[in-house]
Amino acid sequence: xxxxxxxxxxxxxxxxxxxxxxxxxxxxxxxxxxxxxxxxxxxxxxxxxxxxxxxxxxxxxxxxxxxxxxxxxxxxxxxxxxxxxxxxxxxxxxxxxxxxxxxxxxxxxxxxxxxxxxxxx
Amino acid sequence: xxxxxxxxxxxxxxxxxxxxxxxxxxxxxxxxxxxxxxxxxxxxxxxxxxxxxxxxxxxxxxxxxxxxxxxxxxxxxxxxxxxxxxxxxxxxxxxxxxxxxxxxxxxxxxxxxxxxxxxxx
DNA sequence: CTGTCATTTCCATAATTCATGAATCATGGA
DNA sequence: TCCATGATTCATGAATTATGGAAATGACAG
Numbered sequence: 415x416x417x418x419x420x421x422x423x424x425x426x427x428x429x430x431x432x433x434x435x436x437x438x439x440x441x442x443x444x445x446x447x448x449x450x451x452x453x454x455x456x457x458x459x460x461x462x463x464x465x466x467x468x469x470x471x472x473x474x475x476x477x478x479x480x481x482x483x484x485x486x487x488x489x490x491x492x493x494x495x496x497x498x499x500x501x502x503x504x505x506x507x508x509x510x511x512x513x514x515x516x517x518x519x520x521x522x523x524x525x526x527x528x529x530x531x532x533x534x535x
Numbered sequence: 536x537x538x539x540x541x542x543x544x545x546x547x548x549x550x551x552x553x554x555x556x557x558x559x560x561x562x563x564x565x566x567x568x569x570x571x572x573x574x575x576x577x578x579x580x581x582x583x584x585x586x587x588x589x590x591x592x593x594x595x596x597x598x599x600x601x602x603x604x605x606x607x608x609x610x611x612x613x614x615x616x617x618x619x620x621x622x623x624x625x626x627x628x629x630x631x632x633x634x635x636x637x638x639x640x641x642x643x644x645x646x647x648x649x650x651x652x653x654x655x656x
Numbered sequence: 657c658t659g660t661c662a663t664t665t666c667c668a669t670a671a672t673t674c675a676t677g678a679a680t681c682a683t684g685g686a
Numbered sequence: 687t688c689c690a691t692g693a694t695t696c697a698t699g700a701a702t703t704a705t706g707g708a709a710a711t712g713a714c715a716g
Contacts, residue, residue, distance in 0.1 A: 417554065424549035428542055429704085440625050449663060462705055464664050483662050483713050498622050501615065504561055550674085570693060583675055585694050604683045604692045 415496040419474065423497045426473035431458055432466045436475055439489035446488030448481070536617040540595065544618045547594035552579055553587045557596055560610035567609030569602070 427433055434456050439446055447455075453463045467487060470476045474493035478485050548554055555577055560567055568576075574584045588608060591597045595614035599606050 421549055424545045428545035428549050437625055501619050504558055
């Protein structure tokens, strides 16, 4: 990931509505959400949301596809992962031991209660 | 990490000079850099840099301590790690397998010799 | 074709961010 | 104390960003 891509991603994530949007989209899983659904859940006007979605799109953090009259947005996990990778490179570059504890703790934290990595879905 | 902390960190990292600052500080290691050294390396005026450093400080991404007439800044790796954790939580939450490949690739990428983090800045 | 729904685009306004010069603060030396 | 140095604070203007209303686009039904 280039520096400019990272800057765009950081800027996209630095606004409350947009951060909420991607969190909702991630939580929604692969099916994502329709623009209208997002607007209703977050209580933002359609045009405001549209502008924010376009910024997230530009930053490569979401994707969209038309579905009839609606437009479905999905979190672009590759984009998020690239951003995390950018941070990890800077943070851990040359000194992996610095972030190993973090990675392990996330591994634990993200395997909560009702889910078992071992059982296939 | 709270949502507001993450927003502050993203905003802090979304500006070219500030992103350069933390990258230089990380590369500088535990000794960090004096404010004047940073200003000279990045060719930014002292007062502009000071304002940007204060934003990074507020976001918990750097720390400072006085050293005679100068002030030494250091990257706050805990803050960076917290931010990465926030992203990983959102990204991988409930589905660790999504980010495992990323984590492993970073582990590999950060292993080789004394690679230079600064290239491309 | 006409009407409606979902979303986007256009435009104006309000708010925020940013870099700058001037002034100020803090430290250390003469 | 006085002065020089390193850094910060303050006030300003330029630029960017966010938001809302109105209009336009695209898709579908009748």
